[in-house]
Amino acid sequence: MSQPTTTGGRRQPASSPLSDLLTGERGLGRYAFYLPLAFLIAFFVVPMLLTLVWSVFERTNFWMEPGFTFGAYADFFGSARFENFLRAMKSSAISVLVAFVLGFPIAVFVRSSVPEKAQHKAILLFILPFMISEVIRIFALRPILGRHGVLNDALIGSGLIDDPISIFIYTPTGVVIGEVMSYLPFMVFCGFLAMESVPRYIFEVCDDLGSDTLTTLRRVIVPLAAPGILAATIFIFINGIGVFLIPDILGGPGAVNAGTLVLNAISALDFPLAMAIAAIMLVILMALLLIGHWLFDLTKLLDPAKR
């Protein structure tokens, strides 16, 4: 066994074939930085490519076989599924808008009015709900929004209404409420992240120049925070289209989104169709990311030097 060596008074670990193999100049350690890349390829690029390839396979009775057909895409665009998909996109767009109207002012308020030391703690409060499973969060809305739920009871109790309101749940409104409740923290968090690049004195300068709050927000703050707003928009939009849980639990009769369409296709053993819907979602996601990056350089959000 080799003895530890001493360099400059410090004891160096003994060199061994194993440590040479792992950490030596020509050891395996130098490939460690490629691990994330390998991970990305194995768990993102390859599955996505397979999704595209399988979407043009031929459907068989219980599975699929190699082939090249756009039958699944024709099936999707030529049926009511496409109509459902468009509705899910519309619902998601409304959710994004509502989340922006409710969430972004919170980010602005935290950045402009909360002492700097407390800002991250304040933002943390909005992220905490994410520690709870989404199923539980969505499910917990049912006793609140139902005909005999807490909200209706409160409205009736306060004398504002006489009969329970039905639109809070099992309606498209219910889906928007669920999506906003689920994804609002993303708007707050991404908005705040982008707002960190806006110096606090900007607010004072705008005040001094006599700009009202709305004008400041519209002409100064929103353009500066655009990468963060766009990142949150993409996240909420894509989740709104794809996470079937919310329409499933809070939606009305037959409420569906792309996630439900994929599940329905799998249930009917139409795997190429499921893959085609997933591929279409993938294309939308990529398109949104490219447009967003082209317009606002999304890397600004993660790179303080660029802000």
Next chain:
Amino acid sequence: MNNQYEFSRRLFMGGLAATAGMTALGRTGSALAADNKLNLWAAPIAKPFKTWDEVNAKAGINIAWSPKSASADEALTKMLVGDGQKLYDAFTDNGGGMEDAMGQNKVIAKLDTSRMKNWGLLRDDVKSPSGVAAHSVRYNGDVYGVPYIANADSLAYDKGAIGGDIDTWGAVFDSQFKGRVAMQDDFGPTLTNTAIYLHESGKVEIKDRSNMSPDEVKAVCQFLIDQKKKGQFRTFWNGFAQGVDLMASGEVVMMSCWEPIQRVSAKKSKKDIVYGTMKEGHQVWNNIVMLTNGGVKRGREGAFYSLCDTFLSPWYTTRQLSRFGFASLTTGMVEYMDANADKFNVADLKAVLARKETRYAVKGNAWQNVYPKNLRAYQEWWSRVQAA
């Protein structure tokens, strides 16, 4: 995934060791099953107990249980393209389609009914090759599945809120209950029950409610689309918990659903929620347990037949009835509960059984068909109902 991998590895290693031992001793395959182990992939509803211990003790077997969802596609993908045959000796699923798919693809083994002493307890509906439910356990005329639960699905309604009893599916589409009605978010039962209503009430002529032509599917779905546009449905329920919640909370006053949903929501809400008998008919179904060819190779047939005998016994079926309100199409439950009156609410169970008998006897009933011939038409039109 890890567990499955470990499971496969253990199985492989165990199998290797057993094969080596067998070869050395010159034993036959049946020696493999000396531990009476059975790898069972089954829906939780198959277990009307907290654990499988009671079934193990009764059947003299050792069940290694893996929970399975009710989703048919999961079984098909696992068994046809996945590693299901390696992992499981037996599994459960819907009768009336699944056994055909599995039999056709040589996943499951033909059964020898003479090896089940309780096979004779089954009603002629299933037992007789010409029985109305014979097809639900058979493929190409041979028995491939053993039923362990069955029912005629119906309508649950809040008698107090409605102010009386309901005996027709027409109530679901009655405008006086607009917005207070739900149906299942599954084209199988929802289209079949609607088809039964439309046919029996003379509104639409439908030759086979279990296996509709594309035009018939279209007629049924257009009727549902029209109802949906009028705002008749509060929602389409999906899953046991949501079903219970909808009925118990009073969100809806009637709902086509599984019987356990009615039982649990009545108990939870303490309301007079009743499972009715519809004069037009019901979708009738059963769940079956099947033996995989992998299980046969591993010598698990003995354990499988012991399990089937237990599933068919009044000891099991009465407990199923008591716990979930389901019961197989077997006989002997009344005698068993009378003989064990201290263990059951006999009056309640007899009432449940009597209502089942009334439902089974309705002329317009249609048997479940998991894979109707025009499945694509069902899918396509169901997506239009969803989009409406």
